[in-house]
């Protein structure tokens with residue numbers, strides 16, 4: 001890869017013809033149209049928080065270095081920003097009065113309102129820019145290895161860079177656009193932010209059954225996202241048709257896997273709604289996030305609910321009672337071993353070798369109290385728990 005260091009380009013040059021797209025949240029062009037600020041493989045602008053964008057301007061005013069900026073040389077007069085897009089967009093947005101900074105009196109000032117010597121200082125500031133020339137794959141590999149100053153790229157942002165093309169562009173239009181009115185609906189089941197690509201990442205994960213890289217590589221040149229969109233919507237519609245009440249614990253569950261496992265089964269949403277309410281009000285259920293898979297799977301796998309277990313005092317008391325009785329009768333203190341036919345028939349287990357079990361199963365209404373507690377050897381307890 002060939003690189004040329006440029007030290008002659010000023011803020012004024014870069015911001016010549018700066019265009020910012022508010023809707024997409026992207027800085028688009030600069031350098032009199034020669035520079036593409038946010039190529040499709042770049043993430044959206046995320047510095048617009050009144051902190052990071054302001055910090056960029058304050059650094060310039062104080063004469064602090066802004067760090068290296070990298071351009072990819074596309075042709076003799078065409079460049080794309082490889083690294084530095086957040087900083088450049090911040091500068092461009094300030095110069096076009098999209099945000100203000102505070103002056104020495106704590107007053108908010110837009111670019112047009114600051115003293116003219118300060119305006120000049122900003123405009124004349126020279127940036128350190130490396131122009132890079134190389135093969136697409138080379139540049140992308142390099143792009144993957146640098147960690148952008150400020151906020152590192154997350155996994156999906158990197159994948160978007162590596163597999164850039166029409167498919168990623170369309171995917172981002174649908175799933176990474178915070179103006180999309182569906183985002184609110186999706187947020188009931190999917191965690192994260194559209195701008196940081198979390199919905200796109202989720203849609204890709206679901207449709208590819210976890211093989212996101214392979215899927216993106218295969219569809220890279222495709223100019224539609226029909227399958228991606230249809231599959232994602234099928235999962236969302238499936239969830240909302242079964243679970244009519246939205247609970248906060250539903251966010252970020254492995255819905256793609258659950259959909260694949262249970263999509264062929266029929267559910268009565270009224271009955272399901274009642275079950276959810278019952279489990280939510282059951283104080284023995286420690287893991288509410290497990291409620292949905294528990295119901296989908298036929299309400300049998302109580303491990304998903306992390307049902308509250310017997311406390312130590314209860315276990316000790318029951319153990320003592322069982323041991324005394326067993327020794328009197330000359331049988332094992334595990335009631336299931338005692339009725340068996342092997343050498344454990346008369347074995348007295350230590351408390352560490354046993355676990356507490358619900359005599360009447362919790363799922364059938366059995367309480368977690370001393371009357372419903374019985375100690376079993378670990379082998380028998382495990383065997384019973386798996387039923």
Ligand SMILES: [Zn+2]
Nearest residue numbers: 334337377380
């Ligand atoms: Zn046993």
